[in-house]
Amino acid sequence: MSVRRFVGANSRDVMRQVREVLGDDALIVANRRTEGGVEILAMADDAVDQFDPSPTTPAEEPKASPAPAPVFSLPKQPDPLEAMSERLLREMQDMRELLARRQPLPTTQSGADTAYEHLRQLMARVGFSTELSEEVLEALPDELSALEATNDAPLNWLREQLMARLNVLQHEESFFDQTGIVALVGPTGVGKTTTTAKLAARFVMRHG
Known part of the structure; x- marks a missing residue:
């Protein structure tokens, strides 16, 4: 070989x-710039066939790359707000199912048309x-209990009983002077x- x-003065000339x-x-084979211009080392293409390379060291077998270390992902910390929302949804679903099971089926018994039975079914439905x-x-008077379901007197009595059980402030001053935080709870459209x-x-x- x-x-x-x-x-030469430049690459084109060389x-x-x-x-x-x-x-x-x-x-x-190589080229470089010199003070006088450009120097190139070259060889004929057929000289490559005459080149007898010296014995080369056999290529090493590629080493197997070590197995990646196992990655242990930390368990996701539960979001307290998300957990509370899921728990509330489950409780609401359980309440609906419970109310559905307690929903009285239509009955043909003689007591089904009485005011007592009518009020009991009404309270279960709502x-x-x-x-x-x-x-x-239990406090329903006998004279009202025996009335027909279409009579309004037992319903008015029930409304008064439920209103009496509501814990409300009797005076406006008590609300504005003593209450600091108010939570309004109710379904959509009730006026919150x-x-x-x-x-x-x-x-x-x-207070201005």
């Missing part, structure tokens, strides 16, 4: 020399517990937002 050295001497298939229904209806606006207006009128 013969490597030739070519020197490459022209290489092609003239070694042909268009010459192999460029969601009152069995314990509260029995406690309230309107009530909040009214309370805020009264508070401003009272």
Whole structure:
């Protein structure tokens, strides 16, 4: 194998020399810039076939890369708010199922048309517990209990009994002077937002 050295003012001039001497298939071995221009080392393409390479060290077998260390992911910390929401949803679902099971089926018994039975079924349908229904209806007077279900007197009596059990403030001063935090609870459309606006207006009128 013969490597030739070519020197010129620029790369174009040197490459022209290489092609003239070694042909268009010459192999460029190295090139570098010098103070006088450019130097290129080149060899003929057919010289490569005559090259007898020295014995080379057999390539090492690729080493098996170590197995990646197992990654242990920490258990996700439960979100307290999410857990509370799920628990409330489960409780609401359980309450619905319980109320559905307690929903009285239509009956043909003679007592089904009495005011007592009508009020008991009514309280179950609107969601009152069995314990509260029995406690309230135990005080139903006999003369009202024996009336027909279509009579309004037993229903008016029940309404008064339930209203009497509500724990409400008797005076406005007690609310605005003693109450600091108020929670309004109820389904959509019952007036929570309107009530909040009214309370805020009264508070401003009272305290400025």
